[in-house]
Amino acid sequence: MRFTDLGYVLFLVGTLVVARLLRRSHRAALAWLTLASLAFYGTWDPRYLLLLGVSTLLDYGVCTALGRTGHPAARRALVGASIVGNLGLLGVFKYGDFVLEGVGVLCAGLGIPVRVPRWELAIPIGISFYTFQTMSASIDVYQRTIPPPRDPLAFLLYVSFFPQLVAGPIVRAREFLPQLAARVSATPAMLGEGVTWILVGLVKKMLLGDGLTERLVAPFFAAPHRYNAMEALLADWAAYFALYCDFSGYTDIALGSALLFGYTLPRNFDRPAFAPSPVEHWRRWHMTLGTFLRDYLYLPLGGSRVSTARAWGNLFLVFLVSGIWHGVGGSFVVMGIANGILVATWRLLRPAPSPNRAVRALECLLAFQLTALTVLCLRPIALADLAGAFVRLGAWSEPAGGLATPAGILLLGGVVGLHLSPRGWKDALHAWGREAPAWSLAAVILLVGGACALVATSTRDFAYFQF
Amino acid sequence: MPAEPYDAHLGALLGWLAVGLAGANALSGALQVDGNQAIAWPTDLTALHAVDRRAPIDVAVVGSSRAHYALPPSALDACLSRALGRPTETVAVNRMRASGWALDLAVRDELAGSLRPRALVIEVSPEMLSDHPFDLASNVVAAARTRDLPDCLAAAGDGDVPTATCARPLTRGVESLAFTLARPWADHAHLTWMAVHHGGGQYCFDDAACDARNAAYDTASAARWDSRAARVLPQVAAQRFRDWSLEGGMASRHLEALLRRARTDGQSVLLVNLPVSADYQAQVPEAAYAATLDWLDAAATRHGATFLDTNTPAWQAARSRFLDPDHLNAEGASVLAREVCAALVDDALH
Numbered sequence: 001m002r003f004t005d006l007g008y009v010l011f012l013v014g015t016l017v018v019a020r021l022l023r024r025s026h027r028a029a030l031a032w033l034t035l036a037s038l039a040f041y042g043t044w045d046p047r048y049l050l051l052l053g054v055s056t057l058l059d060y061g062v063c064t065a066l067g068r069t070g071h072p073a074a075r076r077a078l079v080g081a082s083i084v085g086n087l088g089l090l091g092v093f094k095y096g097d098f099v100l101e102g103v104g105v106l107c108a109g110l111g112i113p114v115r116v117p118r119w120e121l122a123i124p125i126g127i128s129f130y131t132f133q134t135m136s137a138s139i140d141v142y143q144r145t146i147p148p149p150r151d152p153l154a155f156l157l158y159v160s161f162f163p164q165l166v167a168g169p170i171v172r173a174r175e176f177l178p179q180l181a182a183r184v185s186a187t188p189a190m191l192g193e194g195v196t197w198i199l200v201g202l203v204k205k206m207l208l209g210d211g212l213t214e215r216l217v218a219p220f221f222a223a224p225h226r227y228n229a230m231e232a233l234l235a236d237w238a239a240y241f242a243l244y245c246d247f248s249g250y251t252d253i254a255l256g257s258a259l260l261f262g263y264t265l266p267r268n269f270d271r272p273a274f275a276p277s278p279v280e281h282w283r284r285w286h287m288t289l290g291t292f293l294r295d296y297l298y299l300p301l302g303g304s305r306v307s308t309a310r311a312w313g314n315l316f317l318v319f320l321v322s323g324i325w326h327g328v329g330g331s332f333v334v335m336g337i338a339n340g341i342l343v344a345t346w347r348l349l350r351p352a353p354s355p356n357r358a359v360r361a362l363e364c365l366l367a368f369q370l371t372a373l374t375v376l377c378l379r380p381i382a383l384a385d386l387a388g389a390f391v392r393l394g395a396w397s398e399p400a401g402g403l404a405t406p407a408g409i410l411l412l413g414g415v416v417g418l419h420l421s422p423r424g425w426k427d428a429l430h431a432w433g434r435e436a437p438a439w440s441l442a443a444v445i446l447l448v449g450g451a452c453a454l455v456a457t458s459t460r461d462f463a464y465f466q467f
Numbered sequence: 468m469p470a471e472p473y474d475a476h477l478g479a480l481l482g483w484l485a486v487g488l489a490g491a492n493a494l495s496g497a498l499q500v501d502g503n504q505a506i507a508w509p510t511d512l513t514a515l516h517a518v519d520r521r522a523p524i525d526v527a528v529v530g531s532s533r534a535h536y537a538l539p540p541s542a543l544d545a546c547l548s549r550a551l552g553r554p555t556e557t558v559a560v561n562r563m564r565a566s567g568w569a570l571d572l573a574v575r576d577e578l579a580g581s582l583r584p585r586a587l588v589i590e591v592s593p594e595m596l597s598d599h600p601f602d603l604a605s606n607v608v609a610a611a612r613t614r615d616l617p618d619c620l621a622a623a624g625d626g627d628v629p630t631a632t633c634a635r636p637l638t639r640g641v642e643s644l645a646f647t648l649a650r651p652w653a654d655h656a657h658l659t660w661m662a663v664h665h666g667g668g669q670y671c672f673d674d675a676a677c678d679a680r681n682a683a684y685d686t687a688s689a690a691r692w693d694s695r696a697a698r699v700l701p702q703v704a705a706q707r708f709r710d711w712s713l714e715g716g717m718a719s720r721h722l723e724a725l726l727r728r729a730r731t732d733g734q735s736v737l738l739v740n741l742p743v744s745a746d747y748q749a750q751v752p753e754a755a756y757a758a759t760l761d762w763l764d765a766a767a768t769r770h771g772a773t774f775l776d777t778n779t780p781a782w783q784a785a786r787s788r789f790l791d792p793d794h795l796n797a798e799g800a801s802v803l804a805r806e807v808c809a810a811l812v813d814d815a816l817h
Contacts, residue, residue, distance in 0.1 A: 006638065007631030013481070020474055188476035195480075438476060442483035446491065449638070450645030 001043040003253045004206055004452070011040065015162075016260055026183045030153050033161070033261065040162040041126070048124040051089060056159045058085045059134035060152055063141045067148030075142055082138035086131040094123050098328035126166040128325060130159055132292055137173035139296055146174045154180040163257035167250050169268040170288040179263050186262030189434035195441055196433025197256025199448045201249040206452045208415050209245030212238045215408040221381060224389045226401035232392035234404055234412070239379060240372040241415045244272070247286070273368050273419055276353045276360060279343045281371045282319075289325065293318050315347070316340035326378060331386055335377030342370055491640030500647040501639055502577050502610060504563050508535060509646065510655075510662035511559045515577065518666070523585060526557040526811060527578050528668075530590025531565035533741045536794040537803050538588060539661070539668025541677070546808035558584070559667045562610065566600035567591070567718030568618070571725040572610035586735040586811060591722065592743075593751060593759040594707045598716025601707040604628040611635045622717055657684050670797045672804070681797035688790055695791040696746060703750035711755045713762060726770035736772035737810055738763050742782035742803065747792040773814040777806055 001007050015036040022028040042049055062082040066075055091099075096119050104116035137158070140146045149155045158176050159165075220227055220235035227235070251268040258265045268287050275281035283290055294303075298318045304311045316337075323336020346367070354360045376386060433441070495501040499516045503509040525547065528538045540557035547555040560577045562569040570589060578584060594601060607628060611619055619633035635642075653659060657680055658669070665671035670681045713719060729736050740763065743751075760776065767774035782788070788799030795803060 005629065005631055006634055007629050010631055010634060016477070020477065023471075186473045188472050191473060191476050191480070438479035439483045441480055442487050445484060446487045446641050450641045450648075453638070453642040454645050454649050 001040060003250060003257075004202065011036075012257060012260070019261060023184065027153070029184065030157055030180065034153060034157045037157065037160040037162040037165060041160060041165055044125050045122070051093070051124050051127065052130060052160060055086060055089060055131055055134045056156055058082060059138045059159075060149065060155045062138045063148045063155075066138070066141045079138055079142040082135055086135040090127060090131050092119070093121050093127055095324075095328050096121060129168050129170055130165060132170050132289075133172075134159055136170075136292060136296065137177075140173055146177070149173065149177055151181070161258070161263070163254040164265055167247070167254075168286070168288055169251055169254065169266050170292050171265055172288075172292075175266060176263070184262040186260075190259050190262055192433040192436050192441055193430050194256040194259030194433075195445065196430055197252045197259060199256075199444060200429070201252030201254075201256060202448060202452055204245040204249030204252060206249075206455050208411070208418075209242045209249060210455060211411050212242040212245070212408075212415065215405065215411060216403060217242050217379075220403055221379065221385070221389060224385075224392045227392055227395075227403050228398040228400055229393050229396040231401060231403040232389065232395070234408075235389075236372055236376060236393075237416075238408070238412050240273070240368075240375050241412065241419070243375060243378060244269070244285075244419070245415065271419060271423075273372075273416075274364060275367055275371075276364050277350065277367050278339065278346050278371050279315075281367055282322075282339065282343070289322065293322055297321060312344045312347070315343055319343060323377070330383040331377040331379075331381075334383065335374050338374045338377070339371070342374065488637055488640060491644055492637075493640070495640040495643040495647070498644075498647070501643045502573070503643045503646040504606075506563055508561060508563065508658075508667075510658045511535070511561060511667035512577065514540075514662045514665075514667035515558050515560060515582065517662075520556065520581070522556060524558055524578075524582060525555040525584060526586045526588055527574070527584035528557065528559040528561070528588045528590070529565075529570050529573050529578075530561050530588075530739075530741070531592070531595065532561065532563060533592065533743075533794055534588075534590040534739075535559065535561040536669045536790065536796075537741050537800050538590070538739075538807060539670045539672075539800055539804075540666035541661075541668065541671035541673050542800055542804035543588075543808055543811075544666070545672050546805055547811065550808060550812045557666060558582075562606045564600075564602045565590075565595055565606050566597075566603055567595050567720075567722035567725075568600070568603070568622075569606035569610055570595070571721035572607075572612075572615065574725055575728075576610065576612065583732065584734065586737065587729055588737045588739060588807060588811070589722075589725070590741050591738050591759070591763055592740065593711070593755045596713055596718050596722070596759055596762060597708075597710070597755075598712045598714055598718065599625065599627050599710040600718050603717075604632045607632060607635070611639075618717060618721075625717075627717070670800050672801055685790065685796045688796075691791045692789065695793075700746060700750055700792055703747065704752065708752050708755055711752065713755075713758050719762065723766065723770075726766060726772060729772075730770050735814070736767075736770065737807070737814065738767055738772055738774045739807060740774075740776045740778045742778045742785075742788075742795065742799070743793040744786065744789045745780075745783040748778070748783050773810060775807065775810045777803060 001011060015033070018036075019029050019032055022032050038049060038052075041052060059082050062078050065078050069075060069078075100116050100118055104114075107114045107116060137146075137149065137155070141148050149158075154177060157180055158171070158173060161171075161176070164171050216235055216238035220231065220238075224232065224235075248269040255265050255267070266288050270284040270287065272281050272284035275284050298314055301314045301317070302310060303314060306314070317340075319340035320333070320336035323332045323334075323339065326332045326335070350363065354363060373390075376389065379386070381389075436444075492501070500509075500512070502512055526540075526543060528534055528540065528543070530538070538559065540559050543557045544555050547557065558578075560573045562573055565573075574587065578587075603622060604627075607615075607619065607622070611633070613636040616633055616636070619628065619635075620630070622628045623630040623633060660680055661668055661671055665673060665677070669684075671677035672681075726736060740760070748756075763774045763776075766772065782803075785799070788795055788802060790796040790799075
């Protein structure tokens with residue numbers, strides 16, 4: 001069940017109404033939300049629930065055991081079990097066949113006559129997100145940042161809460177478990193703001209993101225050889241903003257859905273295309289993954305408080321892991337390496353933003369352009385096809401292939417304009433949602449619903465589902 | 468238990484939404500746009516409802532996109548008028564990726580009352596007869612009404628449509644109004660021309676202007692064969708025939724109901740198996756195809772209808788008559804219209 005399906009709207013309303021009816025009993029409301037979340041996840045494939053259960057049980061067990069022992073070696077073993085278990089799940093289901101294929105190629109290269117079998121396991125949807133969440137709980141308890149969770153029901157809901165289960169944001173136990181421990185106190189303003197978040201997310205995903213993909217990105221990647229360098233650049237920008245609208249749109253719907261129930265999820269985007277440097281860009285794009293890798297990888301490795309060479313190495317490693325987290329295949333590795341090099345080089349050449357506004361604007365543009373090129377690696381295409389698309393960036397002398405239609409340009413211009421619009425506009429929109437009377441909220445829902453219905457048959461899957 | 472402010476706000480919001488949905492349903496019904504699909508073909512419905520008719524409709528074509536291309540109303544009228552010695556009135560109500568179920572709904576809801584035709588030309592292909600039609604949701608969502616809820620829930624239970632599709636009767640007003648206001652067909656001057664002057668469909672054959680329009684469209688669509696051959700043909704078996712069966716499922720039951728109703732209403736029926744190219748035919752499983760022809764033969768006998776099989780080897784090999792592997796171009800539509808017209812004159816409109 002996708003957030004853009006009518007089924008999700010019905011599911012959301014039904015779940016909300018029942019949750020409200022059960023609001024007098026905190027336990028019953030939690031149990032209902034957990035049940036609904038598991039049912040939501042089960043709509044993809046009920047077998048995936050087993051893995052979710054394994055990961056949840058493992059980390060609830062580890063957290064509980066950590067709370068009962070103060071012995072350093074035992075605590076290290078326990079947190080190690082969580083890390084090995086979760087990364088093991090991720091490794092087997094997400095990277096297993098990729099590794100086996102590599103082993104097969106290696107054996108063939110060495111002339112070893114071994115036929116390496118493939119597991120051919122389907123990648124369970126959302127596994128990259130929930131394994132990181134459960135693992136973060138164990139690490140936080142190990143580091144004594146949070147107390148061990150006592151309520152298994154709340155822990156299961158923390159892992160499975162449907163708005164964030166499939167494609168984030170990656171919610172930390174310290175942020176969400178305290179919310180689950182208290183009785184929900186939702187307000188009318190939360191309802192209005194939640195609806196506003198959801199509508200903004202739907203517009204971003206269905207009207208803007210998919211529109212860019214339909215008009216500019218898909219035609220270019222279907223036949224890049226037809227287009228010149230200017231059009232390749234246009235397609236690169238469109239691909240960047242299409243992915244941004246897709247993922248940030250998903251996150252907006254997740255935030256809005258959670259808010260309807262009175263829960264607050266962390267934000268995942270903060271106008272990344274406006275960032276003055278590549279490292280700042282990645283701080284503002286999928287922020288919850290960035291903070292996860294910062295807290296659990298970069299800082300434990302010493303962060304920037306080590307020698308310059310090691311600091312660069314740490315940065316490089318973080319970006320490589322981030323690339324591989326997104327998926328298997330050469331393009332993700334290339335993305336990680338490219339960003340690692342980009343961030344380290346930028347830091348070397350431009351340690352601080354220029355005080356001159358014009359120069360700073362140019363820095364922003366350059367940082368955006370370079371990161372936008374690396375974001376192309378997140379497109380679900382083979383590395384060779386990606387290389388074919390990159391080659392077109394050099395085709396300056398060739399005639400245009402007709403990619404730049406007025407509608408496509410207008411849409412891209414509109415998306416860029418909205419992205420760069422003052423923060424106050426967005427704040428005003430959410431303030432309106434908080435204060436809006438029910439009839440005007442309903443009118444806007446019907447208006448946006450009608451507009452989304454126009455494009456519903458061509459709506460694509462959320463890009464981050466694949467990760 | 469007194470309602471909390473949140474619950475009062477939620478109740479008011481849901482209440483206003485219900486009012487809005489009901490209002491949009493009523494308005495779209497009053498404007499006769501509640502059967503619009505989210506594609507260019509509402510031109511067919513526009514033409515159907517816009518023309519001020521003094522005489523009953525002679526023929527209505529119902530089918531999928533293949534019928535939209537192969538059987539434009541003006542092509543049939545040109546031939547029928549000559550053969551019957553009087554002006555005739557043909558209309559088309561085709562549905563994107565139509566199943567037998569969608570055809571039944573189209574005839575039941577769009578061609579009723581004063582719009583009931585004397586004869587029906589019904590396109591039936593193996594894809595439309597399957598118990599598990601490919602992409603059933605896209606043609607059912609455009610047509611399902613409240614009374615179709617039991618069938619929709621049964622199809623959802625079989626996994627043929629998402630359960631939420633069954634909420635279409637609630638949302639159809641908002642969707643239909645959006646489609647109507649957005650006028651997706653307005654980008655297609657050719658289709659607007661057909662709607663305004665020629666009763667809908669993809670081509671017309673009344674005058675030199677039609678010929679020029681047809682030629683311009685076919686020329687502009689020159690790349691369509693290659694693109695659809697690359698995109699559609701490799702997926703025909705996997706998408707359209709993966710779960711193909713004909714054991715009295717939703718599609719065939721609805722077609723039966725349609726034929727039974729037509730007989731009761733005194734309408735003549737011509738069942739037509741439209742031509743597809745040899746490339747497309749090669750992708751159709753032989754058993755499914757044979758079972759379809761058997762079903763059509765038997766259904767025609769049961770309900771006093773005529774069955775015309777135009778998907779002959781000669782048609783399949785006539786590459787120049789196809790726009791793409793399973794849709795005819797203007798030349799093909801012109802030739803096919805004469806065949807269908809002859810069958811109508813001989814059997815259905817005699």
